[in-house]
Amino acid sequence: MLHKHSEKYRNPRLLVHRSKTAELELPETKLLSTQFQTLTNDKTTPTSTSIQETKQLGQRYTIPEHGIKEDVAYSLIHNELTLDGNPHLNLASFVNTATTDIAKKLVMENINKNLADNDEYPQLIELTQRCVSILAQLWCCSKGDTPIGCSTTGSSEAVMLGGLTMKKRWEHKMRAQGRDCSKPNIIMSSACQVALEKFARYFDVECRLVPVSAATHFCMDPKLLHEYVDENTIGLFVIMGTTYTGHLEDISEICRTLEEIESRNPQWGNLEIPIHVDGASGGFILPFGYDAEHLSKLNGLDQWCFNNPRVLSINTSSHKFGLTTPGLGWVLWRDESLLPAELRFRLKYLGGVEETFGLNFSRPGFQVVHQYFNFMSLGFTGFRERFRKSLFVARAFSYALLKSEKLRDSIEIVSSVHERIADGGVPQNVNEYISQFDAFKAGIPLVAFKLSRKFQEKYPDIPQVIVSSMLRTRGWIIPNYPLPRSTDGSEKWEVLRVVFRSEMQLDLAQLLLFDIETVIARLVRSYEKVLRHLAAEQTEEERRAFIYEMLLTLASPGGPDAAASDDEDAENAEAAARAREKRAHLAERTSRNYRGTC
Numbered sequence: 224m225l226h227k228h229s230e231k232y233r234n235p236r237l238l239v240h241r242s243k244t245a246e247l248e249l250p251e252t253k254l255l256s257t258q259f260q261t262l263t264n265d266k267t268t269p270t271s272t273s274i275q276e277t278k279q280l281g282q283r284y285t286i287p288e289h290g291i292k293e294d295v296a297y298s299l300i301h302n303e304l305t306l307d308g309n310p311h312l313n314l315a316s317f318v319n320t321a322t323t324d325i326a327k328k329l330v331m332e333n334i335n336k337n338l339a340d341n342d343e344y345p346q347l348i349e350l351t352q353r354c355v356s357i358l359a360q361l362w363c364c365s366k367g368d369t370p371i372g373c374s375t376t377g378s379s380e381a382v383m384l385g386g387l388t389m390k391k392r393w394e395h396k397m398r399a400q401g402r403d404c405s406k407p408n409i410i411m412s413s414a415c416q417v418a419l420e421k422f423a424r425y426f427d428v429e430c431r432l433v434p435v436s437a438a439t440h441f442c443m444d445p446k447l448l449h450e451y452v453d454e455n456t457i458g459l460f461v462i463m464g465t466t467y468t469g470h471l472e473d474i475s476e477i478c479r480t481l482e483e484i485e486s487r488n489p490q491w492g493n494l495e496i497p498i499h500v501d502g503a504s505g506g507f508i509l510p511f512g513y514d515a516e517h518l519s520k521l522n523g524l525d526q527w528c529f530n531n532p533r534v535l536s537i538n539t540s541s542h543k544f545g546l547t548t549p550g551l552g553w554v555l556w557r558d559e560s561l562l563p564a565e566l567r568f569r570l571k572y573l574g575g576v577e578e579t580f581g582l583n584f585s586r587p588g589f590q591v592v593h594q595y596f597n598f599m600s601l602g603f604t605g606f607r608e609r610f611r612k613s614l615f616v617a618r619a620f621s622y623a624l625l626k627s628e629k630l631r632d633s634i635e636i637v638s639s640v641h642e643r644i645a646d647g648g649v650p651q652n653v654n655e656y657i658s659q660f661d662a663f664k665a666g667i668p669l670v671a672f673k674l675s676r677k678f679q680e681k682y683p684d685i686p687q688v689i690v691s692s693m694l695r696t697r698g699w700i701i702p703n704y705p706l707p708r709s710t711d712g713s714e715k716w717e718v719l720r721v722v723f724r725s726e727m728q729l730d731l732a733q734l735l736l737f738d739i740e741t742v743i744a745r746l747v748r749s750y751e752k753v754l755r756h757l758a759a760e761q762t763e764e765e766r767r768a769f770i771y772e773m774l775l776t777l778a779s780p781g782g783p784d785a786a787a788s789d790d791e792d793a794e795n796a797e798a799a800a801r802a803r804e805k806r807a808h809l810a811e812r813t814s815r816n817y818r819g820t821c
């Protein structure tokens with residue numbers, strides 16, 4: 224997020240404007256009104272130590288001349304941060320929020336190690352090497368190859384590095400044949416996370432977004448590739464686990480289509496178009512959660528990694544299903560020959576020479592320690608058990624949403640992990656999800672759902688986003704977003720998405736279900752009540768429009784003040800006009816996009 228130092232921060236609005244002479248005993252009195260402070264001043268004898276501290280409490284956007292005591296600073300900041308959402312109830316995020324005490328101990332012991340200090344921390348570098356080797360094997364490297372890879376700050380940096388190697392290799396190939404290499408393009412589906420588009424923009428590659436549709440489960444449609452691929456295509460980003468619905472893109476069909484395109488265009492200087500797999504979440508879920516045989520039943524999904532000749536690089540995020548804290552990702556290439564020499568930097572290290580490739584230099588080392596600890600302490604079966612449990616909870620939750628007496632056909636599920644492979648149906652009994660694990664579709668443990676067509680036809684004036692807002696008052700953070708750009712108009716659908724991380728156990732999922740039932744019942748009740756009470760002289764349409772607007776205003780992020788504070792921020796007329804336009808399109812305020820979630 225970018226931050227401006229605008230007027231709002233130069234002259235922050237304060238609850239209390241302290242007079243220069245106010246001398247207060249306790250820092251907490253900053254929350255009292257000026258009059259009250261004067262009163263207390265009359266009655267108390269000020270102590271000298273706290274004067275400085277209290278004066279500085281109002282200066283939140285300016286560095287204080289003199290610092291305040293550590294314990295006071297601690298309690299102020301600690302208290303302020305309790306306003307943040309509860310990470311465990313943040314069901315919007317793939318990012319891990321659970322760490323054991325023993326892992327924390329190891330993390331704290333290594334918190335001050337820099338991953339860039341190779342000479343000083345050789346064992347930290349050794350643990351990084353072990354993690355790369357472990358991932359290479361999980362991603363089916365073959366005996367003849369020499370996989371190579373590095374740690375990154377997350378999948379974003381990893382995607383940049385993967386994209387850069389595709390770009391450089393394409394340039395070499397084209398240049399060697401005396402062909403033009405000024406117009407590279409990269410192809411990905413419109414369901415991509417923002418990091419993928421960032422690569423294209425930051426590194427001057429044309430971004431070709433293939434629109435999705437309900438028929439392709441909001442994933443890349445291989446058939447459309449004919450219109451997008453050409454000689455200047457440096458490669459494809461294929462997503463294993465989209466952020467919107469957790470679906471896995473049909474990599475085998477994508478490869479078949481690429482073969483077809485290439486065989487029709489033998490004159491191209493660029494054949495064997497490579498794939499970089501975005502496994503931000505799937506990179507851990509697929510190898511641990513599912514057997515290859517199970518994945519092979521899903522249109523050859525077992526060929527998602529280095530066992531597929533077109534897949535030359537893969538990224539993942541450790542802070543998602545690698546179960547570390549935020550700030551660690553990985554990118555691996557099938558073979559070291561795929562890393563163009565000009566991208567590697569050679570640095571002297573312990574008397575030898577070491578090569579690096581990355582956008583950052585100094586980075587915390589403890590996350591690598593944490594990842595290695597997770598590999599060792601959980602082992603293959605530990606990861607598998609966790610992910611299968613999360614999948615079970617996600618499936619059981621979907622099942623319950625569909626079968627709930629109280630919800631009576633109000634909900635449709637857009638994700639697919641709860642569906643049988645054979646016929647797309649749901650089981651008779653929820654226990655089949657355990658006893659016949661391999662009979663159900665693979666994907667990331669998440670549930671994307673929406674108000675059903677039936678519900679929306681009956682109550683077209685209840686905006687779905689209000690469900691998200693009402694659940695927020697219970698502490699649940701469940702975003703509501705429109706689907707990505709499509710060929711069938713499905714971007715008009717909005718979905719609510721719940722990610723099932725390991726803390727989201729069955730009992731919590733059950734509470735969430737009850738809360739969803741309550742929220743929807745309450746919404747319908749209040750809707751009908753307001754509709755009855757609205758003035759009779761208004762037309763039905765006016766009454767409905769009124770309710771819709773009222774609910775949308777209540778549900779808007781930041782509340783009705785959001786647009787007003789933008790006005791304050793507006794430093795010129797153009798920005799003010801933009802803010803007015805923003806207010807006019809209330810609905811747009813609520814339509815954010817999963818592209819930017821993680």
Ligand SMILES: *Cc1c(COP(=O)(O)O)cnc(C)c1O
Nearest residue numbers: 377378379416418466503540821
């Ligand atoms: C989260 C995510 C990213 C970005 O990863 P970070 O580790 O947050 O940088 C990219 N792609 C997908 C599919 C993701 O889910």
